[in-house]
Amino acid sequence: MAEGTVVETDGRSTARLCSVDDLASGEARRFDVAGLRVALVRIDDDFHAVGDRCSHEDFSLADGEVWGPECEIECAKHGSTFDLRTGAPCSLPATRPVPVYELVIEDGDVSVVVP
Numbered sequence: 001m002a003e004g005t006v007v008e009t010d011g012r013s014t015a016r017l018c019s020v021d022d023l024a025s026g027e028a029r030r031f032d033v034a035g036l037r038v039a040l041v042r043i044d045d046d047f048h049a050v051g052d053r054c055s056h057e058d059f060s061l062a063d064g065e066v067w068g069p070e071c072e073i074e075c076a077k078h079g080s081t082f083d084l085r086t087g088a089p090c091s092l093p094a095t096r097p098v099p100v101y102e103l104v105i106e107d108g109d110v111s112v113v114v115p
């Protein structure tokens, strides 16, 4: 299945991002699929997806550093970090959360649930 392919299952839409093996642990990558701008992050065998737009200014979070033990990603522009589980900012200057997206991992593919 190609990147961005949308599948409808049981009334819910998912859009394929990539294969599980496409991302190494500690890596983040931006995807633009199904009208969403998603930062996909891998930490060990766990995947997280947040909106790829820092809530402080419009900057790609996927360009930032992944903090594995803290499960956070750091915005490369001014250094705010965001909790990848909740989207909450953990340090200034950002004060607003970023969206968190549900993922489906199936048959070696990582897909995002389209809200």
Ligand code: FES
Pocket (backbone or CB within 6 Å): 054, 055, 056, 057, 058, 059, 075, 076, 077, 078, 079, 080, 092, 093, 094
């Ligand atoms: S743009 Fe992300 S912290 Fe300022």
